[in-house]
Amino acid sequence: MAGLTQDIIIVAQADSLQEGVVAPANEQAAEAGEHATDTHATTEAHGGEEAHSAAFPPFDPSGFAGQLLWLAITFGALYLLMSRVALPQIGSIIDTRRARIEGDLAEAERLRKETEKAAAAYEAALAEARKNAQAIAEETRVSIKADIDNRRADVEAGLTTRISEAEARIAATKTAALANVDEIAADTAQAVVARVTGDATLEEARDAVAIVNRG
Amino acid sequence: MADPTKVDPIHQFALTDIVPLGEFSFTNSSLFMVLTTGLIGAYLIMSTQKRAMVPNRLQLVSEMLYEFVANMVSDSAGKAGMKFFPFVFSLFMFVLVANLFGMIPFFFTVTSHIIVTFALAMLVFIVVVVYGFWKNGFGFLRLFVPSGVPIYILPLVAVIEVISFLSRPISLSVRLFANILAGHITLKVFAGFIVSMGGLGWFALLTPLPLILTIGITALEFLVAVLQAYVFALLTSMYINDAIHPGH
Incomplete structure (x- = not known):
């Protein structure tokens, strides 16, 4: 800060030299000197041009009340605008998006589990079907074999009877012939x-x- | 200024009446306060009007500002501090936009006046003190009694804590004000050198030097404008944390 104020003094002095104005002779500057006891020394060298005062403007108390009033109005309005409208609006957007993303992730997880369950059920069904198929094949094979055996036994029994009948008939015929x-x-x-x-x-x-x- | 070649680094801070109302005139300062509030409100509300699930660039900026300040508040002051989020957000945006408005040539810099920054700092101070006592009662005074300090130096530490606490509004306001004021004066002085050297014969050959410096300082001032808004908001969040959790 110290270096800067020196710069200001130098420039300010250069200005007044260029213009050839002797600042303290200026009535406004003298007036400024009266009430600006706590303000910056550099400003006195400057000569006032503004309606408010010749004091270093950022420290000039004559502008304080007005700035405070307008700051209160504008900052109050800003606070109300932010807390009532803007921030709830942005917050709800962000919350909605977060909820949506979490919901989507949960949904994806649920679907993944469902898929896994379906895959497991499919595997089980497949194994069951394979087992059933084997059982059915076995059963069919057995029943067909039994059927074949039965029929063969029937046929054989029939043949045996007819053979013995024929033999008896032959014997009878032979006896008769003899x-x-x-x-x-x-x-x-x-x-x-x-x-x-x-x-x-x-x-x-x-x-x-x-x-x-x-x- | 009558003579445009004359360099006056102080002129940019002068208040001029736009609507004269005596003590409470609507000045250029008031105008830029209104513009600051207007720009912030209009931008944030209009850019998020569509409530798009996938934000466009404008909406994204608003959301980033929101989350940036929200994270800052919740990191420094915790969940309980979030009720001050609109307050800190308003402060941050107001200081940020006022600072950045100041970077535009011929625009008035609201934060270059000590009364403005001091008023904001006092507002923070009052909020912290009032909320601190309302929330913690006299327990708020534990703020000044750090735990783990030996009893014989405790009075000394307590006095230092009280002084540092009371000087907060001053440090908070002067930091912002001085940075902005000094930056703007420096910028103007160096820019003024370009003009003055141009009229000094052979020295005119050296005018690129201050020009380069001015460009560099302009970039630096943009950084300062953003950084000071951040610092102001961050310190506010930390002070609010003190009001919520006074025990060290």
Whole structure:
């Protein structure tokens, strides 16, 4: 500050020298000297040009009341404007945005969890289905095998019956045929004997055939 | 000024009546107070009118100012200090815009008058004292009795604390006022050198020197204008913290 005031003094003095004005002769400056006892010394060298006073303006008490009044009015208005309108408005914008971002993040987290749950459910369903498929395949295989076995058993049983029936029929036929052979043989033998010996009964021929058969 | 080449670094601080009302005339100072309030109010309200979820540049500036001061208050004075946020914000914006208006040529600098800065500082002081006593009763006086100080030097420390507390409005106001005043005078003096040297024959060749200096000081003054507003608001928040939490 000290260096600066020296500058001011130098410039101020240079000014007054240039103009050739002797400051104290100025009536306003003298008046300023009266009431500006606490103001800056440099201002006295200057010579007043303003309506308010010749004193160093920032320290001039004659301007104090007016500045205080207007400061009170303007700063009061500013405070009201800020506290009632501007700051709540900006604050609500920021809060809304913060709430929105937090809400969105929570929503994203919720959706992520939901996705994970769905993925887990899908995996479980897949495993279940695979297990079921195996069981069904096994069951089907078993039932088909059982079916095949049953049918084969049925078929085999049917075949066996028919074979034994056929064998029985064959045996019966054979027996009948054999019996006919004996009859034919007896007839033939009687005829042969009758031709050779003259007589032989059918009973004697039959006995002879039976003896031959036994023999 | 009659002669435009004449350099008068003090003239810029003079009050001139615009609407003469005697003692309470509407002066150039009053005009710039009104402009300051008007600009702040208009900018903050109009730039945030749309309440856009994704802010444009103008709205972003308002939001950054808001969050800057809000963080400053809550960092220094805590959650309880936030009820003074509009007050600190108004102070910060008023000082900032008044300082920056002062950087425009031919504009009056409201904060270059001690009465203005002193009034603002006294307002802070009164708010702190009144709220301090209203909130803490006589417990507010603990502010002057730091804990952990040996009993035999406590009276001395208490006296120093009281003096430093009482000198706060002076230091707060003089810091701002002196910075702005000195800066503007320096700027004007150096700028004046350009003109005076131009008329001094061979010295005219040296005029780029003060020109460069003037440019440098202009940049410095912009920094000072912003910094002093910040310092004023920051100290206000810290003083408010004292009113809320008087125990050291």
